[in-house]
Amino acid sequence: MNESNDWAAYIEQLIQDCADREATTNLRTSRTPGSGLDGQMTIEALPTVYRDTQFRSLLEACWAATLDSFNITWEYEPTTFDLPSGAKYLPDFHLPEIGAWLEVKGPGVPRVEKAYELGEMLACSCASRSCDCRWPGGEMVIIGHPPTPFDPWSEGAYRHWPNGSKRKLARRHGGFVRWTSTRRYNSWITDCSHCRRVSWTEGLGLSRCRGCGEALISGLYRDFESRFEFVRLPWLSGSSLQPDDPTAAFDPQARILGLENELERMRDLLRSENQRANAAIAREEAAEQAAEQPRRGDAFEAWLKAQRDDHPRSSHAWFMVDCVLDRYRLHADTGTPLGEHVCEARVVGDCECLEQPAAGARQDGARP
Numbered sequence: 001m002n003e004s005n006d007w008a009a010y011i012e013q014l015i016q017d018c019a020d021r022e023a024t025t026n027l028r029t030s031r032t033p034g035s036g037l038d039g040q041m042t043i044e045a046l047p048t049v050y051r052d053t054q055f056r057s058l059l060e061a062c063w064a065a066t067l068d069s070f071n072i073t074w075e076y077e078p079t080t081f082d083l084p085s086g087a088k089y090l091p092d093f094h095l096p097e098i099g100a101w102l103e104v105k106g107p108g109v110p111r112v113e114k115a116y117e118l119g120e121m122l123a124c125s126c127a128s129r130s131c132d133c134r135w136p137g138g139e140m141v142i143i144g145h146p147p148t149p150f151d152p153w154s155e156g157a158y159r160h161w162p163n164g165s166k167r168k169l170a171r172r173h174g175g176f177v178r179w180t181s182t183r184r185y186n187s188w189i190t191d192c193s194h195c196r197r198v199s200w201t202e203g204l205g206l207s208r209c210r211g212c213g214e215a216l217i218s219g220l221y222r223d224f225e226s227r228f229e230f231v232r233l234p235w236l237s238g239s240s241l242q243p244d245d246p247t248a249a250f251d252p253q254a255r256i257l258g259l260e261n262e263l264e265r266m267r268d269l270l271r272s273e274n275q276r277a278n279a280a281i282a283r284e285e286a287a288e289q290a291a292e293q294p295r296r297g298d299a300f301e302a303w304l305k306a307q308r309d310d311h312p313r314s315s316h317a318w319f320m321v322d323c324v325l326d327r328y329r330l331h332a333d334t335g336t337p338l339g340e341h342v343c344e345a346r347v348v349g350d351c352e353c354l355e356q357p358a359a360g361a362r363q364d365g366a367r368p
Contacts, residue, residue, distance in 0.1 A: 014263045014266065015263065016051065018263070019052075020049045020050055020051065020052075023049035023054075024047070024048050024049045027047050027048075027049060027054065028046060028047060045057035045058070045059075045106070046058045048060070048061035048233070049061070050064050050065060050233065051064070051068075053076055055076065057104070057106060058233070059104055059106045059146060060076075060092055060104045061233055062147075062174075062230065062231060062232055062233050063092075063093070063102065063104050063144050064076070064093070065231040065233055066177060066230050066231040067093070067095070067102075068231075069198075069229075069231050070197065070198035070199070070228070071195075071196055071197045071198065072095055072097065072098065072197060072198070072199060073095065073096060073097050074093045074094070074095055074102075075093065075094040075095075075096065076092065076093060077090050077091070077092060077093075078094050079091075079094065081118055081121070083114065083117045083118065083121065084117065084121060085117060087114060087117075089114040089115075089117070089118055091103050091115070091118065091141070092104045092144075095199075097197070098140075098197075098199040098200065098210040099134065099135035099139045099140065099210055100139060100140040100141070100142060100199075100200060100210070101118065101122075101139060101140070101141045101142070102141075102142050102143075102144050103115040103118075103141065103142070103143050103144065104143075104144045105143055105144070105145060106145075106146055107146065112143060115141055115143050115182050116141075116182045118141050118182070119140075119141035119181075119182030119183050120182075120183075122138045122139040122140075122141060123137065123138040123183060124136070124137050124138035135210065136208075137183075137185070137202065140181070140183075140187070140200060140202060140210075141181075141182040141183075142179050142180070142181060142182070142187065142200055143179060143180040143181075143182060144177075144178075144179050145178040145179060145180065146175075146178065147174060147175030147176055147177060147178055147230035147232070148175050148176045148177075148178045148223075148224075148226055148230075149170070149175050150169070150170055150173035150174075150175050150176065150226075151170070152166040152169050152170055152173075153166060173229070174229055174230040174231050174232035175229070175230045175232070176226035176227070176228065176229060176230055177189065177223065177227075177228045177229070177230050178223045178230075179200070179223050180223070181202055183202065185202040186202065186222065187200055187201070187202040188200065188201055188202065188220035188221060188222060189201075189220070189221050189222075189223070189227065189228060190209070190216055190218055190219065190220050190221065191218050191228075192209040192212060192214065192216065192218065193218055194209065194212050194214040195209060195212035195214070197209070197212070198228060201216075201220070301325065301328060304321060304324060304325045304328065305325065307321050308321035308322050308325060
């Protein structure tokens with residue numbers, strides 16, 4: 001069943017989250033405070049494990065989870081570039097399916113100029129109308145920022161919500177994706193209806209999806225339009241603070257315990273859903289079998305009719321057998337006990353079928 005597959009996938013994800021959270025806890029416990037800072041950084045990055053990959057910061061791991069939600073394949077720090085300036089540069093993410101590189105920059109993280117230099121280096125030099133490169137305009141270089149916070153107070157759809165509910169929604173919402181292009185073009189994000197992939201596009205490639213090459217039917221959106229949700233990993237605290245904010249409360253053991261309890265609850269729910277589904281299937285199969293087979297006791301009913309018809313209609317035996325036949329039919333149809341007297345004459349309260357009927361009643365063939 002599709003529902004069972006969905007539940008199984010969700011539980012597998014919860015189990016993977018537990019493993020990532022435990023690995024993150026061990027990683028952060030073993031690190032030396034202040035080791036994530038250098039002479040130019042102002043906020044210490046929190047190393048994080050996501051899907052068995054160790055990231056330098058929580059913001060990078062959240063971006064990886066966001067790319068997964070966009071159905072975009074990513075590679076973490078696969079290649080080091082020698083820039084024209086002579087500097088070496090290691091971008092955070094390579095997105096091979098859409099021809100893009102993503103550099104994640106949180107608050108207080110310097111050296112963003114290297115991303116701009118890489119963007120110029122990878123740009124295509126073809127004329128606008130004669131470009132036949134695989135990636136029109138060249139590979140993109142995008143700078144990913146912390147998300148734009150979600151503000152339910154400014155959304156008309158939540159106007160009638162109480163303030164407490166709005167605050168809870170704001171804490172749980174991951175915010176919206178925010179990015180910057182490293183080129184002179186405006187960059188856009190779109191949801192391709194062909195490959196079901198959310199991806200960026202810019203410049204010469206605005207009319208087609210960079211992932212599958214099909215013409216874009218859905219709309220194009222800028223980062224300030226707050227269209228696509230940013231995925232904040234569950235082991236970030238429930239506060240609305242940005243990833244890698246050193247003031248964010250982090251209690252990994254409590255979060256692991258909470259997730260394990262949720263996992264057990266989901267397993268129980270999955271078992272009960274499977275039991276209900278199996279019971280429904282069994283009922284449907286039984287109904288189909290009952291519809292295909294004749295009603296139980298049809299042969300006995302035919303025998304009773306034959307016994308009744310062997311006697312004259314006005315005879316005492318005919319009325320006796322006919323009364324039994326009425327009782328049997330009601331029992332077969334409604335489950336009424338056979339011992340209950342249910343012939344038609346009993347309904348009007350004057351059944352005398354167990355007695356010898358009067359001579360006048362036998363003459364016209366009607367029941368007494």
